[in-house]
Amino acid sequence: MISYLIFFLIICGIYGIMTLGLNLQWGYTGLFNIGVAGFWAVGAYTSAILTKPPVPEHLGGFNLPFIVGILAAAVVSGIIAFLIGIPTLRLREDYLAIATIGIAEIIRLIVKNEEWLTNGVRGISGIPKPFHSLLGNAYNFFYLILVIVVLAIIYFIIQRGIQSPWGRVLRAIREDEEVATTAGKDVFRYRLESLILGAMIMGVGGAIYAHFTSFISPEAFKPMQGTFLVWVMLIIGGSGNSLGALLGALITWSIWSGTEILTSFLPSAITTQAAAFRVILIGVLLEVVLLTKPEGLLGEDPHVSSVLKE
Amino acid sequence: MILQVKDVVSGYGDMDILHGISIEVNQGEIVSIVGPNGSGKSTTLKTIFGLVNLKQGEVLYYGDSINQNTPDQLVGLGLSFVPQSDNVFPSLTVHENLEMGAFISKTNKKYRFDLIYDLFPPLKEKRKTQAGNLSGGQRQMVAFGRALIMEPELLLLDEPTAGLSPLYIDMILEKVAEINKETGVSVLMVEQNAKKALKMSDRGYVLAAGQKKYEDTGQALLNNEEVAQLFLGG
Amino acid sequence: MVLLLQLISNGIILGCIIALGSIGLSLLYGILKFGNFAHGDMMTLGAYFAFLFKVQLGMPMWAAFVLAMALTAFVAIIVDQIIYKSLRKSDSIILLIGSVGIALILRNFIQLIWGPQNHFYDKGIQMPIKLGLGVRVKPNQILILVVTVALVILAHLFLRKTKMGKAMRAMSDNMDLAKVTGINTEQVIKWTWVLGAVLTAAAGILLGIDTHLSPSMGWNLLLPLFAATILGGIGSPYGAMLGGLVIGVSQELSTLIIPPTYKPGVAFLIMLLMLLIKPTGLMGRSV
Numbered sequence: 001m002i003s004y005l006i007f008f009l010i011i012c013g014i015y016g017i018m019t020l021g022l023n024l025q026w027g028y029t030g031l032f033n034i035g036v037a038g039f040w041a042v043g044a045y046t047s048a049i050l051t052k053p054p055v056p057e058h059l060g061g062f063n064l065p066f067i068v069g070i071l072a073a074a075v076v077s078g079i080i081a082f083l084i085g086i087p088t089l090r091l092r093e094d095y096l097a098i099a100t101i102g103i104a105e106i107i108r109l110i111v112k113n114e115e116w117l118t119n120g121v122r123g124i125s126g127i128p129k130p131f132h133s134l135l136g137n138a139y140n141f142f143y144l145i146l147v148i149v150v151l152a153i154i155y156f157i158i159q160r161g162i163q164s165p166w167g168r169v170l171r172a173i174r175e176d177e178e179v180a181t182t183a184g185k186d187v188f189r190y191r192l193e194s195l196i197l198g199a200m201i202m203g204v205g206g207a208i209y210a211h212f213t214s215f216i217s218p219e220a221f222k223p224m225q226g227t228f229l230v231w232v233m234l235i236i237g238g239s240g241n242s243l244g245a246l247l248g249a250l251i252t253w254s255i256w257s258g259t260e261i262l263t264s265f266l267p268s269a270i271t272t273q274a275a276a277f278r279v280i281l282i283g284v285l286l287e288v289v290l291l292t293k294p295e296g297l298l299g300e301d302p303h304v305s306s307v308l309k310e
Numbered sequence: 311m312i313l314q315v316k317d318v319v320s321g322y323g324d325m326d327i328l329h330g331i332s333i334e335v336n337q338g339e340i341v342s343i344v345g346p347n348g349s350g351k352s353t354t355l356k357t358i359f360g361l362v363n364l365k366q367g368e369v370l371y372y373g374d375s376i377n378q379n380t381p382d383q384l385v386g387l388g389l390s391f392v393p394q395s396d397n398v399f400p401s402l403t404v405h406e407n408l409e410m411g412a413f414i415s416k417t418n419k420k421y422r423f424d425l426i427y428d429l430f431p432p433l434k435e436k437r438k439t440q441a442g443n444l445s446g447g448q449r450q451m452v453a454f455g456r457a458l459i460m461e462p463e464l465l466l467l468d469e470p471t472a473g474l475s476p477l478y479i480d481m482i483l484e485k486v487a488e489i490n491k492e493t494g495v496s497v498l499m500v501e502q503n504a505k506k507a508l509k510m511s512d513r514g515y516v517l518a519a520g521q522k523k524y525e526d527t528g529q530a531l532l533n534n535e536e537v538a539q540l541f542l543g544g
Numbered sequence: 545m546v547l548l549l550q551l552i553s554n555g556i557i558l559g560c561i562i563a564l565g566s567i568g569l570s571l572l573y574g575i576l577k578f579g580n581f582a583h584g585d586m587m588t589l590g591a592y593f594a595f596l597f598k599v600q601l602g603m604p605m606w607a608a609f610v611l612a613m614a615l616t617a618f619v620a621i622i623v624d625q626i627i628y629k630s631l632r633k634s635d636s637i638i639l640l641i642g643s644v645g646i647a648l649i650l651r652n653f654i655q656l657i658w659g660p661q662n663h664f665y666d667k668g669i670q671m672p673i674k675l676g677l678g679v680r681v682k683p684n685q686i687l688i689l690v691v692t693v694a695l696v697i698l699a700h701l702f703l704r705k706t707k708m709g710k711a712m713r714a715m716s717d718n719m720d721l722a723k724v725t726g727i728n729t730e731q732v733i734k735w736t737w738v739l740g741a742v743l744t745a746a747a748g749i750l751l752g753i754d755t756h757l758s759p760s761m762g763w764n765l766l767l768p769l770f771a772a773t774i775l776g777g778i779g780s781p782y783g784a785m786l787g788g789l790v791i792g793v794s795q796e797l798s799t800l801i802i803p804p805t806y807k808p809g810v811a812f813l814i815m816l817l818m819l820l821i822k823p824t825g826l827m828g829r830s831v
């Protein structure tokens with residue numbers, strides 16, 4: 001029971017990291033990224049390839065330390081965000097949405113097809129778990145602490161950033177782009193920075209995920225688990241509020257995995273049906289929140305909405 | 311009295327633009343609203359037409375409140391509105407623009423279109439041209455035609471001569487007078503060419519900063535020295 | 545040379561399906577000002593409704609086709625009234641998020657009812673017909689072309705000749721003016737959903753005829769649909785038709801130089817290029 005709780009909290013924490021990254025992009029800057037799964041995959045594969053011992057099937061085997069893997073995951077995700085941001089951030093917000101869906105799809109195709117790099121659909125296994133040999137049974141508990149530490153660092157960085165002059169400009173842009181432009185702010189640059197930083201956070205989340213599960217394959221980065229759950233978490237918790245984002249991750253993941261436990265008691269013949277039913281449930285939850293409480297459970301951080309009145 | 315605007319407060323979002331405006335239009339009158347840019351003239355017309363949130367006060371049409379009516383219901387009641395800019399559908403032909411004016415009509419009454427083409431002969435030969443390809447003056451004719459096709463009883467015009475050449479300005483204003491005289495439609499008009507507008511108006515209002523500053527007959531406002539100095543450019 | 549012609553002919557078939565889907569997407573985008581991310585899954589729904597009528601209830605294909613289009617339109621109106629109508633008051637991006645949720649619900653509803661496996665309208669295998677120059681097409685593909693052309697002509701007549709169609713174009717031009725003009729915008733929105741749903745359901749059924757049915761068949765086409773819409777210019781149904789053909793043919797031709805698994809990426813690249821060069825699209829107005 002305890003071990004399940006720890007496992008649950010680890011996954012929840014990883015989703016929390018994703019939701020914080022998305023909150024920076026959408027909640028604070030108004031950037032509509034529905035390619036979260038793509039950045040997640042990039043982070044996971046980057047770290048996996050860099051830190052694994054050599055294998056004949058695919059690239060990798062650099063045996064680099066865990067921390068290097070994580071940093072590299074952030075950097076590569078950031079670079080991809082940079083490339084996608086250049087052509088789309090000057091355009092309407094919904095074009096970014098379509099573009100990010102496209103990039104996530106292309107990343108998935110690459111992961112699936114470029115076997116020399118990612119071992120294709122067979123996935124990458126044996127991703128090192130840091131300090132695993134030292135800790136043995138207590139390993140998951142250690143990993144939970146690690147996830148919480150990473151989460152705390154990211155949370156702290158975002159809160160600092162949001163309350164800095166940089167963050168104030170971000171919010172001003174989100175509220176009213178024209179005003180920000182007339183105030184002489186390079187709107188494009190600020191948006192790009194937010195997109196990149198958010199993507200780097202997602203990359204870190206992806207790396208943490210890979211080292212926890214020790215195995216990744218294209219299946220793990222389908223839009224449902226990779227992107228939509230993160231969105232639902234953010235909307236439910238309250239976009240523009242980092243605490244809300246974390247709360248949303250906790251609630252949504254509880255529902256998602258809680259229903260998984262419930263449906264696991266069903267006869268195996270209808271498990272795919274049950275899985276579909278769970279997704280419908282999440283979808284309905286999203287619509288209900290949009291219709292009845294569009295600001296989410298916690299609503300927007302008061303810092304955020306007061307920005308124009310300052 | 312066909313239209314009565316009573317102590318109206320309205321605006322965009324939390325911001326109030328009109329601070330208690332009262333305006334009246336009697337049957338058959340031409341009434342002008344003049345005033346500096348940003349004084350709330352367009353907002354007044356939009357509020358009457360239900361396009362801006364009415365926060366206080368009342369708009370009465372033939373004595374009945376129309377506060378809750380949607381724009382298409384107002385068109386059905388006999389109101390009609392020509393907005394200040396973007397007042398034609400550019401990708402629709404001239405004729406299709408007129409048809410849209412008659413959207414609420416169940417039957418396709420051809421004589422109505424003939425009336426409009428008689429009123430604005432240049433439109434007749436352009437009836438299959440996309441409105442976006444017309445000159446400014448022709449576009450204004452299309453906008454008028456669209457607004458007149460349901461034979462309204464009250465016509466709201468927002469700066470019908472904005473951006474037109476002097477030749478067209480006089481022509482359009484003369485058309486307004488002509489339509490008013492021949493069809494008996496009452497007109498509430500916002501105009502930048504304040505002197506010309508007041509000259510042809512039965513009555514006029516001067517708005518500034520969302521408040522009514524003066525109200526009188528058109529001629530009296532023209533003769534009022536204060537008004538002339540402050541609002542009519544001396 | 546033969547290969548080239550064969551790819552172009554395959555591309556036209558795919559282009560027909562994309563074009564049918566993106567006409568409605570473009571109109572909805574132009575009028576409601578939001579990208580309907582559930583459009584691909586509405587396509588899937590149409591295909592499965594036809595499966596229900598044809599295979600499960602044993603009706604003739606033409607009847608299944610018509611009934612499926614009608615039922616999809618009905619679902620679209622219901623969803624609009626329950627979800628989108630209330631969300632219309634808020635920012636358009638909220639509508640977009642709402643449509644992502646609808647996409648999920650539809651796709652999984654289909655999976656719940658009809659299962660994750662592939663389905664077929666017809667188990668038989670068709671012998672290809674040889675056209676000139678060594679190009680082969682299946683009789684079904686000719687059917688797809690004919691049905692598409694017929695539907696496009698009907699859609700054209702609807703948009704040009706009926707009051708409702710003209711009002712759709714008017715609303716796509718200028719929503720505020722449409723309201724002022726006295727157009728009953730809510731009514732027109734309903735009809736826009738009907739038109740969009742009917743066409744996209746047809747696209748789904750034709751795709752099912754060409755290949756097979758699967759719960760993600762429409763979702764997988766979403767990117768090409770948006771690419772065609774943006775390529776043609778948002779709000780321009782004629783642009784969407786053109787965009788659909790261009791995307792379909794380019795996707796097939798791309799297999800000459802890149803592995804076929806990357807076909808969906810081609811639509812994405814064309815879309816990005818268009819956004820960079822001329823964001824208003826080939827036949828669009830300013831956005």
Ligand SMILES: Nc1ncnc2c1ncn2[C@@H]1O[C@H](COP(=O)(O)OP(=O)(O)O)[C@@H](O)[C@H]1O
Binds near residue numbers: 322351
């Ligand atoms: N859509 C709008 N949203 C917010 N403020 C507006 C809007 N339209 C006009 N305003 C503001 O309302 C005030 C009055 O505008 P308007 O009625 O158009 O003036 P006028 O027609 O007399 O020139 C102006 O300060 C203008 O900036």
Ligand SMILES: [Mg+2]
Binds near residue numbers: 351353469
């Ligand atoms: Mg004005």
